[in-house]
Amino acid sequence: MIIPVIIAGGTGTRMWPASRRALPKQFAPLLGGNTLFQDTLMRLSGERFDAPCVISNEECRFIARDQMGAVGIHDARHIVEPLSRNTAAAVLTAALAHQSQPDAVMLISPADHVIRDTAAFEAALDVAMPRAEAGEVVCFGVIPTHPSTAYGYLQVDRGSDASVQTVAEFVEKPDLATATELLGRGHSLWNAGLFMMRVDTALNAFRTHAPDLMAPCEAALSLGGEDLGFHRLSRDAFKRCRAIAFDRAVMEKLPKCTAVSLDCGWADLGSWSALRDHQVDTPGGNALLGEVEAIECRNSLLKSTNPDMALVGLGLDGIVAIATDDAVLVADASRSEEVGKAIEVLNARSAPQAEEFPRCHRPWGYYETLSLGARFQVKRIVVHPGQKLSLQSHVHRAEHWIVVEGSALVTVGEEEKLVTENESTYIPLGAVHRLENPGKLPLALIEVQSGCYLGEDDITRYEDIYARDAEEEVA
Amino acid sequence: MIIPVIIAGGTGTRMWPASRRALPKQFAPLLGGNTLFQDTLMRLSGERFDAPCVISNEECRFIARDQMGAVGIHDARHIVEPLSRNTAAAVLTAALAHQSQPDAVMLISPADHVIRDTAAFEAALDVAMPRAEAGEVVCFGVIPTHPSTAYGYLQVDRGSDASVQTVAEFVEKPDLATATELLGRGHSLWNAGLFMMRVDTALNAFRTHAPDLMAPCEAALSLGGEDLGFHRLSRDAFKRCRAIAFDRAVMEKLPKCTAVSLDCGWADLGSWSALRDHQVDTPGGNALLGEVEAIECRNSLLKSTNPDMALVGLGLDGIVAIATDDAVLVADASRSEEVGKAIEVLNARSAPQAEEFPRCHRPWGYYETLSLGARFQVKRIVVHPGQKLSLQSHVHRAEHWIVVEGSALVTVGEEEKLVTENESTYIPLGAVHRLENPGKLPLALIEVQSGCYLGEDDITRYEDIYARDAEEEVA
Structure with missing residues (x-):
């Protein structure tokens, strides 16, 4: 049995106006139907999985609970972070919460990625499981399709088994030249932010490589308390944690780390143009979501979040248009990573659409x-x-x-x-x-x-x- | 005193989604503040004008009355057309309604044009008035700024007075080559659809050049009746009128017609890109209307009709984006004259946004x-x-x-x-x-x-x- 640890504390606003501070990316219905958080929950449920451990921030705790309830999940352990301290503290807190089961295997997963091919994903878990059970730290690497500058890379050593390799180096998001070089060299995988290890393996890794996090995380758990079914961490204790990513604090420092290859239609949907590329479903290269009509359009993403709001594109090429109940974004697709500028100008005039949700x-x-x-x-x-x-x-x-x-x-x-x-x-x-x-x-x-x-x-x-x-x- | 005859029966939908069958262009708040109909009423009121005569269709009669009331006009003679028969029948009906004042001067005006420089417009009326009073038919011609294919032209004879000329020919909307040639030749004006003449001059012109319209229009008026302050035309009589434009039925056939030049910032806003060109007010060539933000945009029109709907453009060039309560249009500006295609596809799936208004x-x-x-x-x-x-x-x-x-x-x-x-x-x-x-x-x-x-x-x-x-x- 695997304990899914779902890191859902992110405040992703790169999908504004569909995501905002008050409704981060993982909780927004980006693709129609379920949210990415719900998709993640469903992917990590079933006979091979234990009840999930979900980590969210305080503002979104009821959204997370409502969305779990809507897909029939009522038994999650739900840890609430009173403030954001990046992923290392979140992973450690989850491990500490399960320390009574030292040899249980955790699967650490972001809440806001998509995986198209669940069977391929599960096959990768099958490959990883015995390694994790044997005490190894396993990370999952996506076989790259292009020299992306949006992802970190795992540089791996050639192994006898193509699907299991040893990580030689973690490479931060590279520039295009470096990404192209990495791809040319081979043996590079995208870091999917997915990790598998036993609870005690995780705790030992933290003790060795990030010992300063131990005391404040332990205190945050023990001084926090149950509240309406949430486990709230102590604010005073948790705020003493160093804010650092799990990759940075622990993974990069491990003497040995195993990488399992993933070829499962993975994407992190880091921008509207990334979502378009993932979702393209018409001959013209358009991605259409909701009550939208594309008339003689190409390479464009049209999305309406409200069935009573009709969005029509006419003669567009390379445009992203997102209509919500109270805000519309129209952007050149190549500029869609700059959506933060929209939030800035709206904040500058105190428009509620910048951060709030209707x-x-x-x-x-x-x-x-x-x-x-x-x-x-x-x-x-x-x-x-x-x-x-x-x-x-x-x-x-x-x-x-x-x-x-x-x-x-x-x-x-x-x-x-x-x-x-x-x-x-x-x-x-x-x-x-x-x-x-x-x-x-x-x-x-x-x-x-x-x-x-x-x-x-x-x-x-x-x-x-x-x-x-x-x-x-x-x- | 001039009697303004305001032709407001058009069903202009070229500004969809801000205008629709249920709210034609002249009644939609296109530029913020007043509608074009209200602007027209205000332009044609004051000491030189008598109470206006307004001609609308049946569906829009209450909108027209509400909009008149909102700008303080309560004394209009309001003729309601039970069905559309183009402008000749409308002009004739207005003239017949005033036949008890045969020497009163009418100014026939569309309800959906803009005029920036009211003083220049009034100066042109001053030039036209004595001509009309003397029994001439006067039309107004806008001095062209570019070889437009969107307007009809008045080809005029060189006169001694630059501001008053004689029309030699009415030219239908030309292709670009013809428009360029017309402009090169000189002595061409855009037909602004504005005409001034005495009531009896108009009636005589109809009797001579479109005699078939006399009987059905007379019957439509006499068989119709007062209803809640509207003068409803008889449907049975009015439907027997030939549907033809006033220019076509009468103006083109006159042996003599006087043209007064207009240089008053006139535009007919025939498409969103025309509105953009008329409204451009920022260094980047953008036109911004309502709660909108343009971030690094050029040559684009952004318009939101609802103060609670924020519209943000990011990195756009030559894009038209129009957000309303229930529909959003995003179009390449060069394609904005094809907005009828949007109405077609929405009609095909019976979407109310095609024709109705919230x-x-x-x-x-x-x-x-x-x-x-x-x-x-x-x-x-x-x-x-x-x-x-x-x-x-x-x-x-x-x-x-x-x-x-x-x-x-x-x-x-x-x-x-x-x-x-x-x-x-x-x-x-x-x-x-x-x-x-x-x-x-x-x-x-x-x-x-x-x-x-x-x-x-x-x-x-x-x-x-x-x-x-x-x-x-x-x-």
């Missing part, structure tokens, strides 16, 4: 604004079964709730009542109230707020089952 | 859908002061109304009540009800519908102050 995930479900006027706001609110919002009141706004799916248990002052589909209720300004979904199905309601100030921070919270920090903005 | 104008105001789910729909409804919806009921849906601005007089069954800001009411399935704005300010409400069928055609109408046809879909 749908806000909360411990109890999510909400999205449908309409915002001068003195009113209309939201759609979805509450998961069994969840409830905090007991709260507002100084500046009254609220109307109309249940459109499921049933709501509504508390207003001393009164408690069940409001079901097509019924409504009214929360006067100042009234202490609570919303709860007592049912087995999701509760969806339309909230119409009215008042002179409608900010999320007009809230006084009296009781909250989610023990949220006062600083967290929560509806 | 905001639906009705006699009493307008509505737009904010959210549409499996068993619910959320709409924002605005009712103009003094207006009321029909007395109606629905078989399949119940409705919740929450007033967010103004006051509503609501009738449900026998009961009538006033619902004011922040109050709500409920219309059970099957209940006969009516919504009315008894106030002096607009009434805005949020409607939440629930039920198994939410189509606009689930309506039984018992009484309607707007005398609408049964076939009209009306909320």
Whole structure:
């Protein structure tokens, strides 16, 4: 049995506007259907796998949980990082969390890569498994198809078995000349960021090569605690960790490291043009995702994330166009790695589209604004079964709730009542109230707020089952 | 005093997705702020002008009236064409409507052109006025800046006065070679579609050159009738008119026609690239409209019609990108005249974006859908002061109304009540009800519908102050 350790703490914004700080790449539905995080979970589930260990940041913990639930995974060990410390601390924390099973084998995997050929991937795991069980550190190397400057390389020694080789050197993302030279020399693989080793092998490697990380990671785990099914790391302890990549801190320093070749349609989708190249599916070299139409276009990526938003390309060549509910990016494909500039200019004018997402995930479900006027706001609110919002009141706004799916248990002052589909209720300004979904199905309601100030921070919270920090903005 | 006759019946869709069949070019806010129709009205108002005569089609009559009201014009004579018969019939109908003032001077003007320099335009009117008063037919010719193939030309004879010349020939939109030759020869002006003449001059010209139009247009006016302030033409009579342009039917056949030169920043915005060329306002040759950002772009048009929709261009050259609430067009600027292809492909899959618009104008105001789910729909409804919806009921849906601005007089069954800001009411399935704005300010409400069928055609109408046809879909 392999323990999948899924590193999902990244804040990938290279796929803006479909990914943002509030919805990193791994959690965005980039290819339609499941997210890359969900695809990763599914790929690493089944009879050869134990329950996964997922590491996410704090802001995205409920998104991650919702997305796991949506693909039927309810038994994950979910570690929450209070701040980002790169991958070395994440891998070590996962190993420490499993130290009671020293000879269990972990598969460390990014959450935001794609693999087309699952059978080939599993065959590679079969090759790696006995090596890992025998105490080796195994990394996976993708057979390169072109001299990419977007990936690190594994320079390997020629071995007797073509599929298992020894890593001679880790090469950082090279320039084009170096990448071309590496490819010419042969024996170079792309570093896929996938690693397999036993728990004790990992702990020993850290003790030897990155000993300074041991104490703060151990403290982060032991001083942290269970909270609503998450294992939250201690912020004070975790922030003392050195922020360094696992490759840098450990892999490059190992005296011996085994590389297993991967030929499985792997890609890390590091930019929109990379996604286009991975997804190309029409004769003209276009990649089309969602409600889009390409009229006499070539080499272009057209993507609409909303089925009610039609995107039409006309006579385009080498253009990337991404339409979302509140932002559209149109870029020359060769410039799509510079999407950070879009985020910068939007941040400079405090546009919410730079980092926020229209749908806000909360411990109890999510909400999205449908309409915002001068003195009113209309939201759609979805509450998961069994969840409830905090007991709260507002100084500046009254609220109307109309249940459109499921049933709501509504508390207003001393009164408690069940409001079901097509019924409504009214929360006067100042009234202490609570919303709860007592049912087995999701509760969806339309909230119409009215008042002179409608900010999320007009809230006084009296009781909250989610023990949220006062600083967290929560509806 | 000049009577402005504003021809606003066009169905211009060349600016899709900002213009559509349901919101033709002249009524779309193309440049931000006022629409071209409103700009035309404002240009043709003031002390030298009488109340305007506006000719629109039936579908757009309430949009036209709303847009007139928004710029303070309440005294227009508004003729409604039950079907399209091109401009000759429209001009003749306007002349017939004013035949009691035979020596009044009309200025025939399209509703969808831009004129930058109003003072120069007015100076040209001053030159034309005495000619028109003396019984001449005056047309206005724009001094060409390039050999355009998008406009018709007036070939003029050299006159003693450079600003007043005689038209020798009307030239249809030429090919590039002909346009270049015309420009080289000199004495060519673009036909701006603007004409000035007395009412009796127009009637005589029609009697002589297009006599077949007289009887059906006279019948269309006399058999039509006043309806809520509109003068509706008789459908049966009007459909017998030959569909032909005024230039073709009359102007080209006149033995003598005077041309006044116009040098006033005129453009007809016939395509997105024409709009870009007219609007260019940045060093890189970009035209930017609305919440847009151009990062290292050149020769591109970026336009967002919604302040909550951010559009970002990155590294573009010669691209047109137009973002609206429900559709985005991204086109090579040199292909922007082929936007009809986008409408075709969307029509082929019955996408509403091809022809419809999210905001639906009705006699009493307008509505737009904010959210549409499996068993619910959320709409924002605005009712103009003094207006009321029909007395109606629905078989399949119940409705919740929450007033967010103004006051509503609501009738449900026998009961009538006033619902004011922040109050709500409920219309059970099957209940006969009516919504009315008894106030002096607009009434805005949020409607939440629930039920198994939410189509606009689930309506039984018992009484309607707007005398609408049964076939009209009306909320």
